[in-house]
Amino acid sequence: MRIALHYKNIDYEYRPIHLVKDGGEQRKEDYLSVNPKGEVPYFIDGDLKLSQSMAILSYIDEKWPQNPLFPDDRGLRSRCIQLSEIINSGIQPLQNLRVMQEVVKRFGCSDQEKKNWSSFWIEEGLSVLERELGLFKGPFSMGKDLTCVDLYLIPQIYNAKRFGIDLKRFPRLVDINDSCLKLDPFIKADPKNQPDSPSDL
Numbered sequence: 585m586r587i588a589l590h591y592k593n594i595d596y597e598y599r600p601i602h603l604v605k606d607g608g609e610q611r612k613e614d615y616l617s618v619n620p621k622g623e624v625p626y627f628i629d630g631d632l633k634l635s636q637s638m639a640i641l642s643y644i645d646e647k648w649p650q651n652p653l654f655p656d657d658r659g660l661r662s663r664c665i666q667l668s669e670i671i672n673s674g675i676q677p678l679q680n681l682r683v684m685q686e687v688v689k690r691f692g693c694s695d696q697e698k699k700n701w702s703s704f705w706i707e708e709g710l711s712v713l714e715r716e717l718g719l720f721k722g723p724f725s726m727g728k729d730l731t732c733v734d735l736y737l738i739p740q741i742y743n744a745k746r747f748g749i750d751l752k753r754f755p756r757l758v759d760i761n762d763s764c765l766k767l768d769p770f771i772k773a774d775p776k777n778q779p780d781s782p783s784d785l
């Protein structure tokens with residue numbers, strides 16, 4: 585989310601939500617009264633209040649059309665959503681904090697089993713993307729222009745590294761990651777440049 589706002593040069597007020605401290609600020613009544621789903625990101629623009637990153641990105645892109653996040657071509661736009669959802673629906677939910685906490689509670693997994701589970705879904709999703717994004721030539725996921733896919737991919741690669749996943753199997757993804765990490769919006773949104781090291785987009 586922050587990458588998109590920086591890429592489009594939109595001024596915004598950032599309110600950090602600590603996902604772990606004291607059982608997670610996202611689960612406190614203060615935050616649930618704003619976003620009953622208890623997740624980040626959450627985006628407020630005047631009277632509009634939005635959760636769900638894809639809905640937020642699509643709103644931001646329509647309201648501030650500079651530096652577009654989706655291709656103009658209808659088919660490529662759908663491909664862009666499809667490829668983003670491989671991460672957003674196919675990897676992220678399977679190893680989201682609350683999902684993993686519930687898995688541990690119900691099935692008593694060890695830390696190693698938890699790690700294996702998350703790594704499995706990350707590697708599976710990245711393998712699909714390695715093939716899919718290999719069809720596009722250029723520095724970014726869909727070729728010469730940055731798109732929404734890059735906004736999902738780069739944080740997921742950061743996450744894969746945290747899990748110790750060997751990225752040598754994914755040379756196309758590594759190249760895209762290197763291209764994106766040279767750009768200002770990605771540098772500004774890097775977790776190490778955030779006061780609270782959050783994990784949302």
Ligand SMILES: N[C@@H](CCC(=O)N[C@@H](CS)C(=O)NCC(=O)O)C(=O)O
Nearest residue numbers: 623624625636637680681682783784
């Ligand atoms: N489908 C949602 C996923 C949101 C989500 O799962 N966010 C994570 C952080 S990346 C979260 O808030 N987790 C808190 C928790 O699991 O308690 C989206 O695309 O925005």
